[in-house]
Amino acid sequence: MSSNKRILSGMRSTSPKLHIGNYEGALHNWVDLQNDGFDLFCMVADLHALTTMFDDPKAVSINAREVAKDYVAAGIDPNRSVIFIQSHVKEHSELHLLLSMMTPLGWLERVPTYKEKQQDLGGAEREPYGLLGYPVLQTADILLYRPHGVPVGRDQAAHLEIGNDIGRRFNKLTGSEVFSEYKYMISEDELRAKLPGLDMRKMSKSYGNCIYLSDTPEDTAKQIQSAFTTPTKMRKSDPGIPEGCAVCQYLRIYSPNWEQQWAEDVAGERGCSQNKKELTEILNEYLRPMRERRAALSDSDVEDILRDGAKRAQVVAGETMDAVRSAMGLF
Numbered sequence: 001m002s003s004n005k006r007i008l009s010g011m012r013s014t015s016p017k018l019h020i021g022n023y024e025g026a027l028h029n030w031v032d033l034q035n036d037g038f039d040l041f042c043m044v045a046d047l048h049a050l051t052t053m054f055d056d057p058k059a060v061s062i063n064a065r066e067v068a069k070d071y072v073a074a075g076i077d078p079n080r081s082v083i084f085i086q087s088h089v090k091e092h093s094e095l096h097l098l099l100s101m102m103t104p105l106g107w108l109e110r111v112p113t114y115k116e117k118q119q120d121l122g123g124a125e126r127e128p129y130g131l132l133g134y135p136v137l138q139t140a141d142i143l144l145y146r147p148h149g150v151p152v153g154r155d156q157a158a159h160l161e162i163g164n165d166i167g168r169r170f171n172k173l174t175g176s177e178v179f180s181e182y183k184y185m186i187s188e189d190e191l192r193a194k195l196p197g198l199d200m201r202k203m204s205k206s207y208g209n210c211i212y213l214s215d216t217p218e219d220t221a222k223q224i225q226s227a228f229t230t231p232t233k234m235r236k237s238d239p240g241i242p243e244g245c246a247v248c249q250y251l252r253i254y255s256p257n258w259e260q261q262w263a264e265d266v267a268g269e270r271g272c273s274q275n276k277k278e279l280t281e282i283l284n285e286y287l288r289p290m291r292e293r294r295a296a297l298s299d300s301d302v303e304d305i306l307r308d309g310a311k312r313a314q315v316v317a318g319e320t321m322d323a324v325r326s327a328m329g330l331f
Contacts, residue, residue, distance in 0.1 A: 004148050005037065005038050005039050005148060006038070006039045006041065006145055006146070006147040006148055006316075007030075007033055007038045007039065007040050007041065007147055007148065007149055007150070007151060007185070008041045008043065008141065008142050008144075008145045008147045008150055009026065009030060009040075009041075009042060009043070009150060009151045009152075010042065010043030010044060010045045010048075010086065010141065011026065011044065011045060011067060012045045012046075012048045012049040013044050013045065013046045013049045013060050013061075013063035013064040013066075013067045013085075014049045014052065014053055014060070014063065015063060015067075015205050016062065016063045016066035016067070017066060017070070017205075017212040017213070017214050018067060018070040018074075018212065018213050018214075019203055019205070019210035019211060019212045019213065020195065020203075020210070020211050020212075020213065020287075021195050021197070021203035021210065022070075022213075023074055023213060023290075024192040024193065024195045024253070025153055025192070025193045025194075025195065026151065026153075027070075027071070027074040027075075027076070028074075028187075028189075028192065029151050029185075029187045030042060030074075030076060030081075030151060031074060031075040031076060033151060033185070034075075034076065034077065034080055034081050038148075039081075039082075040076070040080070040081035040082065041081070041082045041084070041145050041147070041313060041316075042071050042076050042081055042082065042083045042084075042309075043084060043085075043086050043141060043313075044064045044067045044068055044071075044083075044084070044085045044086060045086045045141070046060050046061065046063075046064045046085055046086050046087050047086045047087050047092065047093070047137060048086070048134065048137065048138070049063070049064075050130065051128060051130045051131045051134055052131075054128055054130070064085050065299070065302055065303075065306070066214075068083055068085070068302055068305065068306055069214075069294055069297050069302055070213050070214065070294070071083050072293060072294070072297060072302075072305065073213055073214070073290040073291070073293045073294035073297075074213065074290055075290075075293075078305045078308070078309065082309045082312045082313050083305055083306065083309040084306060084309035084310045084312070084313045085306055085309075085310065086141065088306065088310040088313075089144075089310055089313045089314050089317050091144055091314065091317035091318060091320070091321050092137070092140055092141055092144060092317070094321060095140040095143065095144050095320070095321065095324060096133070096136055096137045096140040098324065098328065099136050099139060099140055099143075099166055099170065100133055100136045102166075102169060102170060102173055103136050103166055103169070107135075107162055107165065107166075108132050108133065108135055108136070108162075109132070111134075111135050111159060111162060112158065112159060113134070113135075113159055114131070114132065114134070114135075135159075135162045135163070136166065138160070138163065139162065139163035139166045139167070142160070142163050142182060143163065143166075143167050143179050143182075143320070144316070144317045144320050144321075145313075145316050145317065145320070146179065146180065146182075146316075146320055147182050148182065148183065149182050149183035149184065149185040150182055150183070150184060150185060151185045151186075151187070152184050152185070152186060153186070153187070153193055154186050154190070154193070157184040157186065160184065163182070164181045164182065167179035167180075167181065168181070170324075170327075174327040174328055175327075176323075176327035178320075178323045178324060178327050191252070191253060192253060195249075195250075195253065196246060196249055197209030197210060197246070198210070198211070198223060198224070198226065198227040198228060198246050199227070199228045199246065200228050200244065200246050200249075210223075211223050211224075211283070213287065213290050213291075213294070214291070214294055215287075216291075217284045220280060220283060220284055220287065221280045221284070224247065224250075224276050224279055224280050224283070225276060227246045227247050227250075227276065228245065228246040228247075229245045229246070229247055229248075229272040229275070229276075230242075230244060230245045230265075230272070233265075233271075233272060235271070236268065236269075236270065236271035237268040238268055239266055239267070239268050240265035240266055240268070240272075241266075242262040242265050242266065245265070245272075245275075247272065247275045247276055247279055248261070248262060248265060248275065250279050250283065251275065251278070251279055251282075254279070254282045254283055254286055255278065255279070255282050261275065261278070
């Protein structure tokens with residue numbers, strides 16, 4: 001398996017369900033890369049989830065299995081791509097430790113997400129050491145597979161730059177060329193990548209504004225009924241403002257007739273109820289294949305996929321660690 005076609009990406013298992021924002025912002029791109037012939041390594045980042053869920057590790061483990069199901073449901077084929085749980089490949093922890101010994105503290109304190117996650121935890125007394133070292137673990141995750149690239153959103157690319165910095169520092173300090181720089185593989189479909197929540201805020205489980213890949217058609221219909229629309233459109237004949245309406249934003253992505261629907265909305269020729277009804281039908285059909293793939297998976301199937309994925313990931317990870325130990329003189 002050649003590293004010039006290898007891709008590494010992953011998601012944290014902080015929730016048992018992935019939403020359509022996760023799909024449109026990441027999974028959709030992963031599936032495209034898989035279908036384009038890249039060797040895709042899809043990690044469920046349970047160790048990363050512990051930085052904010054350190055008091056509930058059992059939930060993190062349960063969530064990890066559910067996230068893996070959503071990977072398969074979204075179209076990641078375990079026969080073509082590697083699906084594994086981060087903690088099942090021990091080399092992640094080993095490389096994290098070694099890289100942490102040579103990463104300057106100031107680099108970590110300047111990472112944008114560090115301050116954000118500090119605020120999420122609500123106080124320094126709850127801040128674990130692992131939160132500060134999060135970028136080093138993330139770097140280990142990536143460098144362990146010496147990939148060609150990492151699929152990321154445009155706004156996340158700067159957060160991963162520290163990984164290439166750490167790789168260059170390792171090479172310089174050890175006089176080796178173990179790590180090559182990886183590329184940021186940014187999806188060109190900015191519209192899908194920035195899919196808003198049903199209330200027009202950022203899509204987040206904490207806001208309750210999500211549609212989940214594992215939702216039933218009835219769940220989806222209920223969520224869409226509560227979606228934000230043009231506040232000043234009280235009657236069908238009132239002009240709508242599609243740019244500020246969550247339902248219209250979703251129609252723009254999922255409906256082949258969105259331009260006509262938007263024009264009718266602006267002209268007062270259709271009401272919000274009609275928009276919601278049509279979106280419900282379109283989105284449920286869009287999600288139907290994913291739901292069917294998920295329903296066909298048993299817990300035993302998932303364990304087999306993860307066990308096989310960990311073995312395949314460990315082969316590559318083991319080769320990298322042999323090179324790392326040799327460069328450092330650790331035998």
